[in-house]
Amino acid sequence: MEIRHLASDDLDAVLDIRRRAFGPLSGSGADTWRKLVSPMLPEGRYLGAFDGTRLVGAARINPYVQWWHGRPLSMGGVAGVTVSPEDRGRGVGRALTAAAVERCAQLGHAVSALYPATTPLYRKAGYEHAGVFQRITVPAEALRTLGDPGAAVKLRRMGPADAAELVALIGRVHTATRASGPLCFDERTWRLWLEDDDDFCYLAEDGFVVYRWSDGDIEVDNLLARSEATARALWSLVGSASTVAKSVTAYVDPADPVLWMLRERSKDEVAQTRWMFRLIDLPAAVEGRGFPAGVSIEAPLVVTDPQREANTGTWVLRVNGGSGFVTREAGEAGEATRLTIGGMSALFAGVSTATLRRAGLLTGGSPEADDALDAAFGCAAYMIDYF
Incomplete structure (x- = not known):
């Protein structure tokens, strides 16, 4: 199986597998879809999985801006993840999602979000439930x-x-x-x-x-x-x-x-x-996010991201005056809060440390560190747009 960028000649095949997977679009709906996605093709925002010359799956990365405590971040909205019915169970969806994460990084998106048709597929790729529509x-x-x-x-x-x-x-x-x-x-x-x-x-x-x-x-x-x-x-x-x-x-x-x-x-x-959320570039996401002006913390974190090694390691999070940043530290921090990338993504999106701890997405640290992290990241994340 090969994953490559789609071109305009591939759109009929995308519509065919979409029709087989989710039902047909109306004539006007298909026309609008073509107008929406065509400008994304030369930007490398539509990925296709091919078995030889046959398209077996596709995924799109929409260019969005997403606000976090009032500050805009570049966000890759993963959508249109489709696998032809006869090719399900072959790992096509998993490969497309992993490729979409890497493409988000190449496109400069600090974070990514999606509306899941199934949770396990996206959770394995580092996404975690974050907010509501x-x-x-x-x-x-x-x-x-x-x-x-x-x-x-x-x-x-x-x-x-x-x-x-x-x-x-x-x-x-x-x-x-x-x-x-x-x-x-x-x-x-x-x-x-x-x-x-x-x-x-x-x-x-x-x-x-x-x-x-x-x-x-x-x-x-x-x-x-x-x-x-x-x-x-x-x-x-x-x-x-x-x-x-x-x-x-x-x-x-x-x-x-x-x-x-x-x-x-x-x-x-x-x-x-x-909806689900993932940090693509941890340092860029933290630096670009807004934080409550009255919160000042310094907390060691150990993050594990099997897909994006650039996010993996020991970090020190510092928040002060409404801004934050993380710096990489050498070695292990014994008292650090430890998070999977899904847990770190959910924390960034305002999910409480108590919830993450009981869900197995956060370990280590201390009650005082939990309180500090909740004060820094706490929010009720929401969207008013579906994609």
């Missing part, structure tokens, strides 16, 4: 009444020409709110999404919304706002369809302010999908 369902009428007529928030329709402004806005909001986990597409991808006539897109000075009709109700893909006034204006815009739509489903931060704005909230209707 949460959907809430609320009555449309409850949103309609959130608006404040006196706030005078200006909203305008948004289209492909607004992609650059939208990317900048997303960065400002995630930085200001010290968000952990959400991502942003690049401009060319946003231009493609903003061309969809089925979506209704509105932009404010410090927020935006993308929503659509779905079986007589409303589905919100994205709604992000920096201020209370803009959040109320955008949610009430969505809720203004309440004479027709009875409910609104929305993908939101589990701590989205709208849940505290609703007049009546006694029971949440929530569905969660988990």
Whole structure:
């Protein structure tokens, strides 16, 4: 089996194995998919596994920015991992995932994330469960009444020409709110999404919304706002369809302010999908991540990463003034906290040391070290985009 970069001539074969593995795309869906992936081909972002000349599997690495405590990191979003049905059980998926990790490193991504169809495959490659993709369902009428007529928030329709402004806005909001986990597409991808006539897109000075009709109700893909006034204006815009739509489903931060704005909230209707996360370049990821400004720690760590030896070894983590870095130390540190790369990735994403210790992903160290690590990395990681 050979793994190599795919070219445009391979896309029909990719669509064929995708259809056999997951069901067919509609005609328009296939056209959109081609527009999405074609610019990635010359960048070496689509990997194919071949048995001779026959394509037996494929995996794509999407170019994203992901925020961690308000600071952006280059993230490789692994998606479209597909193996033809007759080639399952041959290790194709495992080989593709390992190749995707290495390609993420070559592309300069400090971290990687994915939505797993199966956990064991990705866990063996160093990914671990990290955050949530949460959907809430609320009555449309409850949103309609959130608006404040006196706030005078200006909203305008948004289209492909607004992609650059939208990317900048997303960065400002995630930085200001010290968000952990959400991502942003690049401009060319946003231009493609903003061309969809089925979506209704509105932009404010410090927020935006993308929503659509779905079986007589409303589905919100994205709604992000920096201020209370803009959040109320955008949610009430969505809720203004309440004479027709009875409910609104929305993908939101589990701590989205709208849940505290609703007049009546006694029971949440929530569905969660988990995503997995992996550190690709440990020093770059720590240096690029944000940390709480009031936390100052120094802690020895021993990390084991069988696939990426550059991450393996004894490190000293130092965090101070909102920034952090790790330096490599020679030899073993007797009192160090010891983590698998999956455990280190989960810790980076805010999973508590108590959870990691009981799951067997963290050993050694001390209660004091655990508290310090929790103070540095603690967060509730989330995404509002599926890929």
